[in-house]
Amino acid sequence: MIMYNSNETTNETANETAKKLIETIQQKGLDKKINFLASLIEQHTKGRKLSTRQIEVANNIIAERALKENDAVLLEETEGFEKLTAKFSKALEKQGQLKGVKIITSIITLKSAKHSTVANPIIYVLGTEDKVYYGKIVNSLFVAVSNVNHARIAVITNELKEIQGDLSKAAVSYGKRFGICSCCGRVLTDPTSIEAGIGPVCAENWGF
Ligand SMILES: [Zn+2]
Numbered sequence: 001m002i003m004y005n006s007n008e009t010t011n012e013t014a015n016e017t018a019k020k021l022i023e024t025i026q027q028k029g030l031d032k033k034i035n036f037l038a039s040l041i042e043q044h045t046k047g048r049k050l051s052t053r054q055i056e057v058a059n060n061i062i063a064e065r066a067l068k069e070n071d072a073v074l075l076e077e078t079e080g081f082e083k084l085t086a087k088f089s090k091a092l093e094k095q096g097q098l099k100g101v102k103i104i105t106s107i108i109t110l111k112s113a114k115h116s117t118v119a120n121p122i123i124y125v126l127g128t129e130d131k132v133y134y135g136k137i138v139n140s141l142f143v144a145v146s147n148v149n150h151a152r153i154a155v156i157t158n159e160l161k162e163i164q165g166d167l168s169k170a171a172v173s174y175g176k177r178f179g180i181c182s183c184c185g186r187v188l189t190d191p192t193s194i195e196a197g198i199g200p201v202c203a204e205n206w207g208f
Helices: 011-028 035-045 052-073 082-095 150-165 167-178 191-196 200-206
Strands: 076-078 102-104 108-112 123-127 133-138 141-144
Touching (some): 011 035, 035 052, 076 150, 102 167
Antiparallel strands (some): 123 133
């Protein structure tokens, strides 16, 4: 963000300031969105000087919008998901990166992103029931989306911490509770698998 000095008095600098302002407005396409800014461009194009006040107001509008845009991408981050990342890394290595791997719990579904690698797994975090995308784990950092309320993100983050403590236990308890394999989502039909709460192939792939 370029800052403009609206107290500048020399004509040349004021002109330069106005020119920069006009450029910024056009670059950001703000003249298409805000009539006031469009009128400034018109004024400037007609060779009429922008007043200090006009420049100041315009800069405030631009700054406010920049702030809002930053807000929209301002994400909540929680570190410390090394263990979970390592598990995904191993499972990806076993099952192949293209196919991808996932873990389902009653609260969240974790899925490796298509562009994951064994060295750098990217794990999408979705709600199991609501299918809402809550964010992703990248470089062991859970980066939550901003358009979900804080309390819900806290629940999701807690679940992530909980299952990371013992991923095998989380998978098995889901399997036992719902009769579905936590790793592949298939219904457990084999009595041994039902008893174990997980399919044998998935257990092997995940090292549970
Ligand atoms: Zn399975």
